[in-house]
Amino acid sequence: xxxDVALSPEWLTEALNVPVHGVTIADTIGGVATxxxxxxxxxxGTHRHYCLKGLFTNEPAAAHAxxxxxxxxxxxxxAEKVGVAVPTCRYAAVDEEQGNGVIIxxxxxxxxxxxxxxxxxYTPEEARSSxxxxxxxxxxxxxRPDGPSWLRNRLDDLAAAPLRTEAxxxxxxxxxxxxxxxxxxxxxxxxxxxLRALADRTADQDATLVHGxxxxxxxxxxxDSVALIDWQMLQRSHWSIDVAxxxxxxxxxxxxxxxxxxxxxxxxxxxxxxxxxxxxDREQAWTDYRAAVAYGFxxxxxxxxxxxxxxxxxxxxxxxxxxxxxSYALLDV
Numbered sequence: 001x002x003x004d005v006a007l008s009p010e011w012l013t014e015a016l017n018v019p020v021h022g023v024t025i026a027d028t029i030g031g032v033a034t035x036x037x038x039x040x041x042x043x044x045g046t047h048r049h050y051c052l053k054g055l056f057t058n059e060p061a062a063a064h065a066x067x068x069x070x071x072x073x074x075x076x077x078x079a080e081k082v083g084v085a086v087p088t089c090r091y092a093a094v095d096e097e098q099g100n101g102v103i104i105x106x107x108x109x110x111x112x113x114x115x116x117x118x119x120x121x122y123t124p125e126e127a128r129s130s131x132x133x134x135x136x137x138x139x140x141x142x143x144r145p146d147g148p149s150w151l152r153n154r155l156d157d158l159a160a161a162p163l164r165t166e167a168x169x170x171x172x173x174x175x176x177x178x179x180x181x182x183x184x185x186x187x188x189x190x191x192x193x194x195l196r197a198l199a200d201r202t203a204d205q206d207a208t209l210v211h212g213x214x215x216x217x218x219x220x221x222x223x224d225s226v227a228l229i230d231w232q233m234l235q236r237s238h239w240s241i242d243v244a245x246x247x248x249x250x251x252x253x254x255x256x257x258x259x260x261x262x263x264x265x266x267x268x269x270x271x272x273x274x275x276x277x278x279x280x281d282r283e284q285a286w287t288d289y290r291a292a293v294a295y296g297f298x299x300x301x302x303x304x305x306x307x308x309x310x311x312x313x314x315x316x317x318x319x320x321x322x323x324x325x326x327s328y329a330l331l332d333v
Contacts, residue, residue: 032232033071055068065101069099070234083137085222108222108229113222115219115229123255124263132266139274139276151209156237176308181315207238209235245299300315
């Protein structure tokens with residue numbers, strides 16, 4: 001589907017089930033998927049504000065199409081069941097022509113929400129709020145042996161089929177993203193080995209629903225709440241990859257070092273309050289957390305389509321966490 005079709009009054013009338021007489025674009029936001037904030041004029045003379053999200057290219061990359069289908073399936077099948085704050089979704093379906101997902105949701109900005117940027121200062125107190133959201137998500141599927149058929153374990157997928165060849169990955173780590181890291185943390189082969197060891201370590205452990213990409217750039221603030229956005233990396237995996245990635249990426253190195261044990265305890269307490277059975281004890285959870293930071297570091301070590309300043313900072317934060325927490329030694333790589 002082209003963007004012209006998706007924003008046409010005719011298509012929107014069918015998708016939103018309301019007569020649309022006119023469409024005004026307020027903002028266009030690029031990324032893996034394009035997001036368009038727009039307003040419709042209805043037959044009754046009212047204005048309604050929405051956000052359209054999808055891949056509107058002639059030949060979307062297969063990997064990108066797959067993750068948009070994951071997010072579409074989340075809004076279609078799970079968003080109202082898991083208890084976390086999400087934008088109200090008005091349309092979620094897969095474009096059968098191209099195989100990618102298309103979503104129309106309420107316009108959070110129009111509601112007074114504010115999307116954070118990846119490098120915006122984020123406080124430990126805000127992290128406590130977002131960790132409560134992650135605990136709510138995890139608790140919704142905690143202890144269940146399976147999930148929807150479309151939901152994969154992306155950690156296992158990445159370990160089995162890395163996103164970059166070893167040479168491509170090393171070229172990326174030799175660019176400025178690795179400048180602030182010691183040599184052993186710039187070794188692409190070792191970064192991938194660490195991810196594979198993490199996948200092996202968690203293979204026999206209980207899996208639950210995890211967001212999979214919970215850095216501060218995927219958070220928005222409303223007057224009284226913190227909420228997660230961008231569910232393209234949703235997966236069934238170990239709880240620790242969300243918590244370690246979130247704390248390691250959202251906070252500065254200094255903040256993480258002084259607050260991460262307390263933040264982990266806060267997450268575990270909230271998970272217990274929500275009724276999750278078999279929540280790990282503090283020491284086991286700390287060990288799991290120390291290993292799991294390897295996941296976020298891998299993702300940012302192979303990322304291409306993001307501003308270099310963001311990639312450099314996240315590689316610094318997450319790579320330093322891998323070093324501080326002795327993840328390599330723990331995973332025996």
